Amino acid sequence: MDFKKSFSLNLSSETAEKNTVVYGRVRVSVLTERLYRVEYSKNGVFTDCATQKVWNRNFDAPVFKFKKQDGYLIVGTRQNGVCVESETGRVAYAVAGGKKIKDLHAGNLKGTYRTLDGTVGAIPLGEGIVSRSGAAVLDDSDSLVLNADGTVAPRANKEKDLYIFVYGHDYRAAVRDFLRLAGGVPLIPRFAFGNWWSRYKAYTQQEYIDLMQRFAQERIPLTVATIDMDWHWVDLKKEFSGVPGTDPADIKSGWTGYSWNTRLFPDYKEFLQWLKAQNLKITVNLHPADGVRFFEDMYEEFARYMGVDPKTKKKIPFDCADPRYMEAYFDLIHHKYEDEGVDFWWIDWQQGKKSSIKGLDPLWALNHYHYLDNCRNGKRGVILSRFAQAGSQRYPLGFSGDAAITWECLRFQPYSTATASNIGYTWWSHDIGGHHHGKKDDELYVRWLQFGVFSPVNRLHSTSNEFMGKEPWKYGYAASHIAVDLLRLRRRLIPYIYTMNYKTYKYGSALIEPMYYAYPDDENAYHCKNQYYFGSELICAPITDPADKKTGLAAVNVWLPEGRYTDLFTRRSYAGGKFVKMFRGIENFPVLAKAGAILPLDTDDISNGAENPNGLEILALSGNGSFTMYEDDGETMGFENGAFAETKFEIETNGDHIVFTIFPVSGDFSVIPSKRYFKVNFFDIVSAESVAVTYGKEVQNTDDLIHYANGSLCVDVFCDLSAANVPVKIEVCGAVRYSLNKREAYIETVSKYQISNDYKKSVFTSALESGALPKCQKRFREPLKELEHCL
Incomplete structure (x- = not known):
């Protein structure tokens, strides 16, 4: 090169x-x-x-x-x-x-x-x-x-x-x-927004294949397979000591390596192609600090390129400031492996800020050159690496480092992820579930995964301790099932997140933004640090504290701006303009959709990969709003030349009359399926007097199109996207909005308290009948107080 x-x-x-x-x-x-x-x-x-x-x-x-x-x-x-x-x-x-x-x-x-x-x-x-x-x-x-x-x-x-x-x-x-x-934030490849598997563990080739097959058997979708540092030779003394003419210091550390460990991966090319066949993208870990040493497969060619006699077996030191070294670094090492199946590199630099040029931080150099190199051949670049300095938004994605498995570490991540928007750094990837130390805690795992699913990148990761894997089946029954549902939900969220990805690229708006971006003059917006906007339609308030042992509920104080907000997990609706202390069991946390919100979700929740969907479920909240979904091929730079498609959705509400419109696709039809199924889910509508569906002026027979899912009105629409040149309108008359049965919610909440049944009867029954809050401990009273805020 x-x-x-x-x-x-x-x-x-x-x-x-x-x-x-x-x-x-x-x-x-x-x-x-x-x-x-x-x-x-x-x-x-x-x-x-x-x-x-x-x-x-x-x-x-x-x-x-x-x-x-x-x-x-x-x-x-x-x-x-x-x-x-x-x-x-x-x-x-x-x-x-x-x-x-x-x-x-x-x-x-x-x-x-x-x-x-x-x-x-x-x-x-x-x-x-x-x-x-x-x-x-x-x-x-x-x-x-x-x-x-x-x-x-x-x-x-x-x-x-x-x-x-x-x-x-x-x-x-x-x-x-x-x-x-x-420099702006590039458009990220679509696969980055699915679920990543990552673990620091010396897998064998067959062990990794078996693991991926287990994920498939469990119907858990993945998009990225990460291979940590044990892909290359690590125990150098065992493998290479005693080689004549070598410096013993060169085999002291095995962190740096560029040759596949054939004891673990006897046929790495076949392994990479097998992963590709599972519709997975592949990233591989790098620690470049120790340069290129005598035992590497490409040593002789590398040495000659650098003017070193290979017979000397002399180490070629890492030098990110030397153009010739970097030419060989990419051309003789990385390009070969990329041709064989590696999609991008995880740059795990932890060796300080010094280089042969004063002031040149190797982390910045590696991020800069790796990202630009990964952009070659007309594809979009992506790396995984730590933040070097302002300007690092040009080199996504961010690796936040080895997180300790503690509530304190989780508690910091929602705030720090949203705040990074203040320096344009929009695509942090955290070790979801924590990397090391700590103790086994099913609740912490689930809460971290809930945040991960509603964060920029959902990358499960952990250290090599055999008992610390983040596979859902390695947790208790409840946590395991919740985790599987969350990972499937992340797969479904990709159309929504990918649209926000385009907005970041086009307009500079982050997927995750602090509340004060929209309400800079409201003092309350500065006092809810751990909640954030998740795109244009949602407010998320991750739970970062353990639940009360007696109630089984964890609390988070949520600030709601003016308006109406509906929790997508509980269907509870709230009037805004205040703080509401919300309580949730381990199974969910507050994810609040604004009135008029529209969320496109993939109907496929189990397949690997992140292709543009054949079927979409559109969650629509009553109110007035619109949403334009963005799609392209997900990987190349073709979008710069117009190879993208946009689909606009709109909801208009006037009392109990709702009109939902799917507008004709605009743009390049070649990047999307020719036909698409839409399930329009009027999420907060439980019944209606009548529903009419029209394609332009053609009225459809709705007998087979209307149904109810989990109590919500749903309408099925089938479109030939390439031929459709008129809008599809769904008109709902006499719509009845969901309203929480507060009495049943009260009974359900108290029933789950792990306390004396006689105490429940004596304290809570009279309050239930009178409608007043019971005179009891705060821990029991506050979850019931939340119900007063529900509409």
Whole structure:
């Protein structure tokens, strides 16, 4: 391969001179009316090159004014701007929406972290580019510059290089412009949104095959098979000690390796092809720090390429800053294995931030070059690796490191995942269920998996301890069955998540966003850190504390904005504008759909893979809303040339009259099935006086199309997508909305309490009849109080 050809980038890194102002040793560039670059250089030489963090500075700048006065440069518009000391580069203040802000770090809503390795709970987060004060700063002073040939280098001059975001509380706009500045989030391959199997364990070839077959027998769908580090030789002393002319130090550590362990995988090519035949994508673990050593299959060819005599058996050190090393690294190692079936690489770098170029973090280099290399041949790139620094959103997916199996670790992940949106990092993948330490806890496993199913990537993972597998059948009866249902649900959610994936790529909106993105001026939105938007239609509030032993219920305090919300697991509906303390058994947690929500779900919940579905169940909540589902081939860059299709759904509600519309598909029909079955599930409607289905003006006989599933009105629609050029309308008249039977809910709740039956009768019966809350311990009373909030 040619390094320059493979890794050079065509970037718009220079701001037009008309949008810059120089005064003394300072240059201010106006990128938008709310985004300013402030540079300070002792010799007055400034950087126009792209850097590790910033790729694009050629924005369409608005009209602005500037003033040079008393050693200060003031630049901006009437409502926004910056004031900079011309001889020091100190930002005296920023202005956001007319408000002067001196401390650019106060009120920062934080960003994300490098790794959770070695932690057991909450850790400090780096800063994001949004702040409650209205102003935030991105410091790019220490970034290396990107050269035209794809290499990186230190800056020619030591300088201060800051980006001042003065977006007030328009957080989404700040993130969108950050992504314009630093590089957007790519469109992720569709397979990434199914269930991943991963485990640090020395499987044999047959053991891994047997495991995948067991998943299939249990009807548990997977999309990604992960092979951890034991794919290569690990016990080097056992295998290679005593080889003449070798350095004993070269077989001291087995973390790095590039040759398949033929004791475990006697025919790895056949193994990879078998996984492919099961409709699985394959990722393989890498620890590149120890370079290429004498025992590797490709050593002789690699050594010759690097100008080393193979007869010396000399180790070729890892050097991510050497273009020739990286050419051989990809061409002689990774490309061969990709041709044989490996789809992408899990870069498990944990060896620090130093390299042969001062300031070049090997993690950043590996992420950058691996992602770009994986994009070759017209396919979409993807890697799995830790967060290196701002700009890492260009290299999805994120690996958050080895999570400890503790409630504290789970408790931190919903908050930290949502908060990462504040630095544009939208695709975290966690060790769902925890990686190591801790103790067996079925409840913790289920709660973690509930979060995983409603998180960016659902990757089950654990360490090599034989008794710590995350397979559902290795847990108790209840946990096992719940886990299977959750994994099947994740498979069904792919059409919804993939649409959100497109929105992230196109508009910069994350799948998981903090509540304050939609309600930045409501104080309550800042006090529900562990709940988040899951796409445009749902609010999720994962349960991250164990249940009460007596009630069997766990609590989470949920903030509901104004409106009506329906829990997709319990069907309970709530009026918003308040906090509601919700209680749930192990079987579910609050997943709340807004009024008018529309969710496309795959009807297939057991197959491996993530193809565009032949059948869709559309969950529709009464209210007014629309949803446009996005589809393409899931893997290539064809969407850039129009190879994608969109299907719009709409629901309109006026009293007890509901109209649901499926609009004709727009776009490229070649990427979707020619025919599709739709099951429209009016989730909160239990009956109706009449239902009419029309294709354009043609009225359908609905006798065989209407049925009820779990108490909800459902209508079946069969469409020839390629021929349909008129909308399908379902008109429901006299719709009756589900209403919770609070008396039955009260009885069911108390019946499950693990306490004396005589106590139940004496304390709860009278309260049941009077409608008042019982006089009893808070732990027993509060779950009943939740019922008062139900509609």
